[in-house]
Amino acid sequence: MRLYEFESKQLLRKHGIKVPIGILSTSAVSEMPFDDVVVKAQVLSGGRGKAGAIKAFSNSAEAVNFTNSLLGSLVLKEKVKSVLLERKTKTKEEFYISFLYDTDSQLPVLLLSTRGGVDVVELAKGNLVKKPIDQLLGLKEWQARDAAVDAGFPSELIPKISEFALRLYSVFLEEDCRLLEINPLSLTEEGELVAVGALIELDNDAGYKHKDRVYPPRMIGVGRELTDRELSVKQVDEADYRGSVKFIELGGDIGFLAAGGGGSMAAMDALILAGGNPANYAEFSGDPPKEKVYALTKAILGQPCLKGLWIVGAIANFTRVDQTMQGVVEALREVKPKYPIVVRRSGPYEREGLQLLRDVGKELGLDLEVHGSEVSMTSTAKTIMERLK
Amino acid sequence: MSILVNKDTRVLIQGITGRTGQVALRTMLEYGTKVVAGVTPGKGGQTTEGVPVYNSVHEALKNHPEINCTAVYVPPAAAKEAVIEAVSNGIKLVNLITEGVAIQDTVQMIRYANIYGARIIGPSSIGIVSPKQCKIGVLGGIKDDTDKIYTPGPIGVISKSGGMTNETAWVVRSAGLGQSTVIGIGGDVILGTDFVDLLRMFEKDPETKGVVIFGEPGGTYEDKIAEAIKKKEFTKPIAAFIAGVFAEKLPHGTQFGHAGALIENGRGSPTEKIKALREAGVLIAETHDKLGELIKGAI
Structure with a gap:
């Protein structure tokens, strides 16, 4: 089951992964919670940015209008039921990191790149590192470090990136994800790593391990209400x-x-x-x-x-x-x-x-x-x- | 000849006293499969349909060292441990019938199986049939129906879909051919054994003259067939049907701008799979019922 971005971020926050401060809006708004705000339509399909459903504002009136126009509209054939209003992260650099299962190696893999905020299919043409993880060993600190080196991160960032990868991998396993993607992963001006974009797909077959989970049922991209x-x-x-x-x-x-x-x-x-x-x-x-x-x-x-x-x-x-x-x-x-x-x-x-x-x-x-x-x-x-x- | 299972296969059923295990036990015994023991913790010492039940795989093997295959019918949450128990006790062939196994569990059990040199068919496998020799699982239902569909012959059959395994074997039979071995590999994201693993075995089996395949959307397993053919790992004719082309044309097809699409490198969709297979020389059936004639014309 795919999670909405706000659900993904709630899950990450629970595990101590830093995400932007945000407010979920399900009905029309009259003001913005932040001066510099990013307005993000909550739909399950990928490619929201290209579809014009994610925009940053420093003008509150424009942000209010945009939010209200998104609510109830169709984005990528899906009705927008909620909009995430986030404080804009003061970003120095953007990276890409994800974990998922690879049918070629039959193992979970770590994907890592120094370029973030771009479609991963684009990234694949350039410097995207793929590291299969032996699940009996788990992801080792040195493997994460190797991935960061291979991806071309500068020395001073390598411990930070490898430590983040290890923490993210433990979330991937503990929550039984099929996919955990952070894009972009922002390095802030203060030197913190923040998950600015997040996408999680949970393994439905592992549901019995997570009885406390309550996510409303969803159909990806049906593009209309059920008849x-x-x-x-x-x-x-x-x-x-x-x-x-x-x-x-x-x-x-x-x-x-x-x-x-x-x-x-x-x-x-x-x-x-x-x-x-x-x-x-x-x-x-x-x-x-x-x-x-x-x-x-x-x-x-x-x-x-x-x-x-x-x-x-x-x-x-x-x-x-x-x-x-x-x-x-x-x-x-x-x-x-x-x-x-x-x-x-x-x-x-x-x-x-x-x-x-x-x-x-x-x-x-x-x-x-x-x-x-x-x-x-x-x-x-x-x-x-x-x-x- | 055949692959995986034959007249010398001696079967253990893990989860033998459960509801699905019981149905499978009766069906397999009726077909003539040598089911020699079962495991249900806490029920050791009982018998069911004349088959002794043990508390553990180790205990079953101690009493029946001839066991060389296990059929796993335990609930999903117990599947990982059941498979690891089997392979670490030396059983080399595991047919994992259980559906809905967590992907993390599947990955781990495959790693253990690799360490112990064992093979897992499944999860979510419908079973395996080498006609007139051995049947694991409930393929074909009762014996009369099984005999109508399955008869010894030159065609190997591999299907991701459990429900379409009979039908795929049947279109082969309807073309006047029999089957060497028919395998349901399951449709999960991570498979213990994929098409290529089995093609390599069929390549070495002199009785098998050609293979028929039922594929589905998702994953890269069908695409790997094309790569194996190019590397000459499989040289016999293949006829394939890949289901789900219609879904690409539906208005609610979802665009995946994420890593799932990348990892498959554009290979996940039925159209892409068909293209790759056709280029490698695989005969593609536009509709499923054409599979039989296609393979008949090729062997």
Whole structure:
């Protein structure tokens, strides 16, 4: 889970890492807390500076106007719900430092540069040092020192930088981060290191070690509030720990219901390649109870302008086809769609599950075509497209 | 022939009395897998489905020195210690089925496995099948269904997606081919064993004539395949499907101006992966169902 900048800085402050003094504003302001202020829109997407959502002011009236214009606006397709007002740091130099997991070395790595405040992809073209860290040894003081030397820091700064790297690495581990990036790391005129920019991604899988954490749920870059249907599916999903269901509206005309994460991606790709315009993305996995599948199917069928419905899944290992399809059947019975429906699903209790669908099709006179593993999963994208002609 | 597991594989199940461990135990025994022991601390001396339960890996090995593989079904918080316990007792092959392992734990267990010369398949692996020889995990479900999908043959199958492993083996079978070994490697950020590790093994397996791959967005594991082919570490045909191209075109694709994007050096997206693989000579299936015909035409 990605944290907002103000949340990242709260976490850093807790560990004694110095961050600028700031105030979070969630509603319109009439004055500024500081004379020299940096106004920063709080959104989760990267590239806020380039998007013009971070600005420094020495004129209070301009800062007030800018803050109020940001609140509620869209920045990088994301609605701004809060703005961070920070006292401007008196910076002498700016650096870059981060820790993250590297899939090449399968280890955490330290990234370090004497240039800060620039996009890291730009930095990579120049002098960016990457040091894999053996997690059995931990980050050693001499390794941090080596990184600082390799990055080209002057001698007098090397102890300061390596000490900061060690402290930051302990935060990275203790808080179970996937990414901890300080950009820029400012060296102030007083000679202090201050985390002026901060980005943290937490490891959701380590949540059990941090039960005290309470961050509100978030969707990166959806760019809009959840629709009522999305919200209802989310609520049903969260109310029961068994299995999971996901639903995102996309605005097309073909209802889409898929089983499994990888399977749903493969199916979406096939549908778009076949010329389809999906109304939504939807996926259930982990043998969910029929109530969850029912709620998901109802949300899909509730979308306006549907011209067809594609229900698709791989050969399941242990998700029961009959139980999950029972949820689909109940929703079909209520909505009685007139448009063509193509189903492909296989796995345990396939015969029973597919028969349930055929029976409800006959009973309600639905335009329904049902397949098991005798046809391949993604080939039925073409089947639904042909039925729409 | 096959890789990783075969008729001589003798399996330990860690977490054998748990809910998922029990399902796996029954499924594996039904398939004919030689599950010789299980571990659940505090339940030593019991038996389940005729298989003896021990308090520790050490105790299980003392009574069953033939154990050469462990299937780990413990909860996520216990996974790291369970794997380290197995490898430090000398077990060389760990199939970690547990999902939701903290990334820090994964990194540490891999380091221990390297020290002890052991291999971890997983975390979040759906299992491993060498048809008619050995099945770890619940792939294929009951035996009849497993036999319908899995039959001995010349194709190796590697999948990040657990749910699509059966389907990928099935498109191979539907093309009239069988499989040498089918492996679910899991879709976590850090993998114990990646595509290239397994390709090197398939390269040495004379029965394997080609490999089929199911890849997903994120990480650099698919891209490393291209590098391995260029270095001639793998010389047999590969057919690959990389899922998730659609997600790049969605209006809510997120721009990452941070280190995650850098470390992947522009390699994380499905489009980039497909480009790199195609340039290296990998046959790319535009839709998943084409994988079978593609590999059939190449071997």
